[in-house]
Amino acid sequence: MLTNPYTPGQVPRILAGRAPELSLIRDRLARVEAYGELSGPLLVFHAPRGIGKTSLLREAQREAEEHGFVTAWVACARRQPLLSELVDRVGHALEVAEVVTGRGAGGWRAQVQKVSLQVGPPGVQIGAEVSRAPETSRPPAPVAALEDLLHDAATKVRKRGGSGLALFVDELHAAMRPDAAVLLNALQNLDGRREDNPLTVIGAGLPSTPEELTKAATFGERTSFVGLRLLDDRGSKQALVEPARLLGVSWDDRAVAAVERSARGYPYFLQLLAHAAWQAARPDEGHKITAAHVRKGLPAAEEQLEAMYRARWRAATALEQDFMAAMAAEAGATTEPGEEPAVARSAVATRMGRTSRAVSMPRDRLLDKGIVEPAGHGLLRFTLPGFTEYVRTQAAAGA
Numbered sequence: 169m170l171t172n173p174y175t176p177g178q179v180p181r182i183l184a185g186r187a188p189e190l191s192l193i194r195d196r197l198a199r200v201e202a203y204g205e206l207s208g209p210l211l212v213f214h215a216p217r218g219i220g221k222t223s224l225l226r227e228a229q230r231e232a233e234e235h236g237f238v239t240a241w242v243a244c245a246r247r248q249p250l251l252s253e254l255v256d257r258v259g260h261a262l263e264v265a266e267v268v269t270g271r272g273a274g275g276w277r278a279q280v281q282k283v284s285l286q287v288g289p290p291g292v293q294i295g296a297e298v299s300r301a302p303e304t305s306r307p308p309a310p311v312a313a314l315e316d317l318l319h320d321a322a323t324k325v326r327k328r329g330g331s332g333l334a335l336f337v338d339e340l341h342a343a344m345r346p347d348a349a350v351l352l353n354a355l356q357n358l359d360g361r362r363e364d365n366p367l368t369v370i371g372a373g374l375p376s377t378p379e380e381l382t383k384a385a386t387f388g389e390r391t392s393f394v395g396l397r398l399l400d401d402r403g404s405k406q407a408l409v410e411p412a413r414l415l416g417v418s419w420d421d422r423a424v425a426a427v428e429r430s431a432r433g434y435p436y437f438l439q440l441l442a443h444a445a446w447q448a449a450r451p452d453e454g455h456k457i458t459a460a461h462v463r464k465g466l467p468a469a470e471e472q473l474e475a476m477y478r479a480r481w482r483a484a485t486a487l488e489q490d491f492m493a494a495m496a497a498e499a500g501a502t503t504e505p506g507e508e509p510a511v512a513r514s515a516v517a518t519r520m521g522r523t524s525r526a527v528s529m530p531r532d533r534l535l536d537k538g539i540v541e542p543a544g545h546g547l548l549r550f551t552l553p554g555f556t557e558y559v560r561t562q563a564a565a566g567a
């Protein structure tokens with residue numbers, strides 16, 4: 169049997185159906201490459217879990233590197249300082265790319281360390297200062313420090329013959345608001361001297377990201393937000409067929425249709441089902457995957473999915489489980505495919521027979537773990553497609 173080319177839970181070998189998004193990314197990279205200037209406002213992709221945000225960003229990073237960019241990657245996490253991490257990653261990226269070498273490397277490292285201290289942690293007081301500061305006054309110290317560092321890094325890359333600096337920020341919804349405020353302010357200022365800053369910043373996060381960023385800085389809405397959709401039938405088919413074709417294995421049309429029906433364009437399910445069908449078929453070069461293989465693989469794929477839901481459910485305390493069960497009971501039918509229904513916080517508390525304040529602890533813990541997210545004013549939803557239904561079943565079974 170050939171090695172299984174499908175990648176449930178990992179960056180896919182073939183990024184299917186994302187031509188429009190990649191073209192937005194390429195435009196930005198091209199602008200930096202051609203003019204040595206900042207590529208416009210922050211570009212942020214948002215979608216629920218498992219739709220392919222990280223995969224898209226990784227592909228963007230790969231292309232940026234192919235086009236002579238030095239790249240740095242950072243993933244935000246709740247209650248963890250973002251900026252010092254970001255600064256360290258940028259510092260490290262320049263060293264690895266040998267943009268700074270010899271004696272220059274020592275000076276660079278010292279500068280990075282200094283800025284790292286200036287921007288945090290924890291950055292809480294800083295943020296309050298930033299959001300109060302009128303846009304015209306001198307920028308607060310952390311903003312200026314970050315701005316200078318990004319400027320220096322990007323121009324150093326350019327001077328060394330590179331295209332510029334490309335920064336990727338994943339899980340942006342989880343950034344602490346003060347940190348996001350500093351980042352947005354720094355980018356805003358760099359945009360004022362656009363031609364001096366060969367830089368692009370691309371981010372991704374859950375659907376709450378636009379709201380979070382807009383709260384972090386008044387001009388957060390100047391960011392370009394792009395919602396990532398489920399894959400359409402062509403994209404789904406490509407995700408299934410292409411990785412196999414490269415190994416000389418084909419998919420029967422009915423097998424493709426069977427996977428499409430179960431996955432409904434959700435990339436994580438597609439990978440799970442394709443992986444399982446491949447395991448069932450154990451193909452060699454020239455073989456074909458059939459609908460019978462898909463059927464045979466189905467229990468294994470469902471077991472995996474169930475395991476993912478179960479891990480989240482079991483890791484929750486009794487109170488958190490009560491909270492989730494109340495959410496699932498309140499939820500109506502899913503409106504948007506791939507996005508779970510939104511539920512009013514107050515209704516969840518009422519259903520639990522408590523005040524809103526009394527349920528703030530389990531709610532915050534579930535937000536921290538990325539199991540639920542804010543969904544507009546006073547609303548919440550599960551981040552993982554299909555989880556509402558799973559919780560309903562668990563609650564009904566009294567598990």
Ligand SMILES: Nc1ncnc2c1ncn2[C@@H]1O[C@H](COP(=O)(O)OP(=O)(O)OP(=O)(O)O)[C@@H](O)[C@H]1O
Pocket residue numbers: 175176177178179180182183184185186215216217218219220221222223224407435436437439
């Ligand atoms: N365009 C695509 N083509 C094929 N497979 C994809 C595509 N996008 C994502 N996948 C697959 O879907 C799964 C989830 O992708 P990814 O981790 O990028 O999603 P995500 O939106 O970042 O999720 P999370 O919010 O949990 O971090 C992975 O198994 C990946 O291989």
Ligand SMILES: [Mg+2]
Pocket residue numbers: 221222223338
């Ligand atoms: Mg991700």
